[in-house]
Amino acid sequence: EDQVTQSPEALRLQEGESSSLNCSYTVSGLRGLFWYRQDPGKGPEFLFTLYSAGEEKEKERLKATLTKKESFLHITAPKPEDSATYLCAVDSGNTGKLIFGQGTTLQVKP
Amino acid sequence: DTGVSQNPRHKITKRGQNVTFRCDPISEHNRLYWYRQTLGQGPEFLTYFQNEAQLEKSRLLSDRFSAERPKGSFSTLEIQRTEQGDSAMYLCAGGGSGVNYGYTFGSGTRLTVV
Numbered sequence: 001e002d003q004v005t006q007s008p009e010a011l012r013l014q015e016g017e018s019s020s021l022n023c024s025y026t027v028s029g030l031r032g033l034f035w036y037r038q039d040p041g042k043g044p045e046f047l048f049t050l051y052s053a054g055e056e057k058e059k060e061r062l063k064a065t066l067t068k069k070e071s072f073l074h075i076t077a078p079k080p081e082d083s084a085t086y087l088c089a090v091d092s093g094n095t096g097k098l099i100f101g102q103g104t105t106l107q108v109k110p
Numbered sequence: 111d112t113g114v115s116q117n118p119r120h121k122i123t124k125r126g127q128n129v130t131f132r133c134d135p136i137s138e139h140n141r142l143y144w145y146r147q148t149l150g151q152g153p154e155f156l157t158y159f160q161n162e163a164q165l166e167k168s169r170l171l172s173d174r175f176s177a178e179r180p181k182g183s184f185s186t187l188e189i190q191r192t193e194q195g196d197s198a199m200y201l202c203a204g205g206g207s208g209v210n211y212g213y214t215f216g217s218g219t220r221l222t223v224v
Contacts, residue, residue, distance in 0.1 A: 004152075036215075043201050043218045087152050087153075095166045096143075096213075097155040098155065100153050100154070102151050103152050
């Protein structure tokens with residue numbers, strides 16, 4: 001059964017303190033790994049799609065990487081506005097449905 | 111504005127009542143998905159439409175749930191005889207075809223069953 005596990009569940013950082021979020025996955029055949037950002041009371045906002053091991057993508061202070069078993073979301077010099085829940089999901093089937101992890105809630109303090 | 115619109119944003123209903131939610135994706139979204147999200151959890155897949163055809167349903171989608179997508183445009187999700195366990199955020203996501211896809215989610219409908 002396809003499974004996605006994110007760690008840590010919660011992360012508190014000081015502004016400017018870089019860190020990484022982990023997403024471990026077990027799938028029968030990976031078609032894509034997705035990262036989303038979700039603010040309270042809102043729907044997930046698309047950040048990245050990664051397709052194969054070794055791939056990296058960047059957007060502002062965020063960088064996503066992918067191996068055969070896990071993905072990392074690196075946050076460099078975070079700001080308070082980066083505070084949100086970050087969700088990881090995989091697509092392993094023919095219909096494109098996503099299997100999500102439980103998310104990592106990030107709080108960045110000024 | 112994400113381009114995927116969901117209505118209503120919030121719905122409070124009494125146990126046993128029926129509720130219906132609507133999702134309007136952008137015109138390019140031939141794929142449409144419904145997910146359910148409870149507090150502290152990631153979204154869980156409910157059902158998938160390719161144009162007007164419903165091609166997959168999760169076992170989470172009991173007989174009380176039904177979804178439609180007439181003419182491959184907007185979609186509705188109906189819950190009959192609501193239960194307190196149905197309280198959740200119901201999310202709709204749209205996506206086009208092709209290799210470089212990234213699904214666009216709506217802002218969701220928050221359902222509270224009292």
